[in-house]
Amino acid sequence: IxxxxxxxxxxxxxxxxxxxxxxxxxxxxxxxxxxxxxxxxxxxxxxxxxxxxxxxxxxxxxxxxxxxxxxxxxxxxxxxxxxxxxxxxxxxxxxxxxxxxxxxxxxxxxxxxxxxxxxxxxxxxxxxxxxxxxxxxxxxxAELGWLNATVALSTETGLPIDSVAMQIVDTVRERLISIDAEPAHLKVLCSGADSVAVANLVSSDTPTMLSVSSGASGKHLSVIVNARVCLDPESLKKTVTDSIADLASKLGVAAEIESMESFRPGRPVPTYRAGN
Structure with missing residues (x-):
């Protein structure tokens, strides 16, 4: 398929x-x-x-x-x-x-x-x-900025994995709304303690959804962020970076952005096209 x-x-x-x-x-x-x-x-x-x-x-x-x-x-x-x-x-x-x-x-x-x-x-x-x-x-x-990022969160006390995933999406969503940037999708996978939670957003006027619940807590969490937004790549990168920093401060946790790439897709150039 x-x-x-x-x-x-x-x-x-x-x-x-x-x-x-x-x-x-x-x-x-x-x-x-x-x-x-x-x-x-x-x-x-x-x-x-x-x-x-x-x-x-x-x-x-x-x-x-x-x-x-x-x-x-x-x-x-x-x-x-x-x-x-x-x-x-x-x-x-x-x-x-x-x-x-x-x-x-x-x-x-x-x-x-x-x-x-x-x-x-x-x-x-x-x-x-x-x-x-x-x-x-x-x-x-090219109007949609793409972003992929991995983030490590750590704390001395356990963090509820479901809540962290939801709060990351909510924090990014609020910043996007404030700058009038429409998301095509925003997905966050948060893992730790051998458990995974997934939260996602499909538009600015819909609520964040917890599509996969972990029901667990962990001291060391790994976060994957995937976003496509009607926003230039640098602004999208700043929005996500600032959102992670804000949430880390709010939760009192250490946050390390391990990788982040933000870009626009290149021009589609098909190798083959029937009918041409």
């Missing part, structure tokens, strides 16, 4: 799936190409209402991904009211007709069996490939 979340790449059928099938033949069979839609941003973009947080060029990528889809998956159905589900379905079906829509929850497993059934089917790739403006694509990708 080749999987890629909405908002980070598009044109996968023409640049990966079809070239692999052409060069490797029967070793690969084309199943329906499914695209996962994140409701927090998707609802804003599709409805055209409210503050969406991203530019038209970034939204161009999002829309191209839905255009390319042969099956559209709307995740986090467990968090959506019936009216929200109906609105999303209506907007998707009106703007991207002919594509089945399936609501799923990766968290609870709702409708995952139906997804397996859909992916187990075989289908023929479309005879025509969508047009992609790679200049707009590159500019849209």
């Amino acid at each position: 080749l999987a890629e979340p909405v908002g980070s790449c598009t044109d996968l059928v023409a640049t990966i799936a079809i070239p692999m099938m052409e060069q490797l033949g029967e070793k690969f069979v084309h199943s329906p190409y499914a695209v996962v839609l994140k409701p927090s941003h998707g609802a804003k973009i599709l409805s055209g209402e409210g503050k969406r947080g991203f530019s038209e060029k970034a939204e161009y990528i999002f829309r191209k991904q839905l255009e390319e889809a042969e099956l559209i998956l709307i995740n986090r159905v467990d968090e959506l009211e019936d009216s929200q589900q109906e609105s999303l379905r209506r907007n998707v079906e009106e703007q991207y007709p002919g594509r089945p829509v399936l609501f799923i929850s990766a968290k609870t497993g709702q409708n995952v069996d139906s997804l397996y059934d859909a992916l187990a089917a075989t289908s023929s790739p479309r005879g025509e490939f969508m047009t992609v403006d790679y200049d707009v694509y590159a500019e849209g990708e």
Whole structure:
């Protein structure tokens, strides 16, 4: 399975799936190409209402991904009211007709069996490939700063791992809101005492979620931070660095940033593209 979340790449059928099938033949069979839609941003973009947080060029990528889809998956159905589900379905079906829509929850497993059934089917790739403006694509990708960091936290008394993970995300979230920077995602994995907690944020107007609970405490914690934000890399780096320092001071712990890289993605240049 080749999987890629909405908002980070598009044109996968023409640049990966079809070239692999052409060069490797029967070793690969084309199943329906499914695209996962994140409701927090998707609802804003599709409805055209409210503050969406991203530019038209970034939204161009999002829309191209839905255009390319042969099956559209709307995740986090467990968090959506019936009216929200109906609105999303209506907007998707009106703007991207002919594509089945399936609501799923990766968290609870709702409708995952139906997804397996859909992916187990075989289908023929479309005879025509969508047009992609790679200049707009590159500019849209470059608007998001990427950050990866590892941090070591230590204290003489035990720290509740779940709380630390949540507080890191909350602290970064507050700083991003203060500078009007929209996160595409913010993920924190906090480990210690042979246990792991994961906290994440999917948009500025949603609360921090504890997706994996450790239920444990530890004196020495290892933290991994992964972020994609509509912000330049240096500002993103400063935001995360200052957030770690603030939280360390608040908790009275020692914090050491072991590694941190922040950058913009390079221009997408496919080696192969069917139809060219």
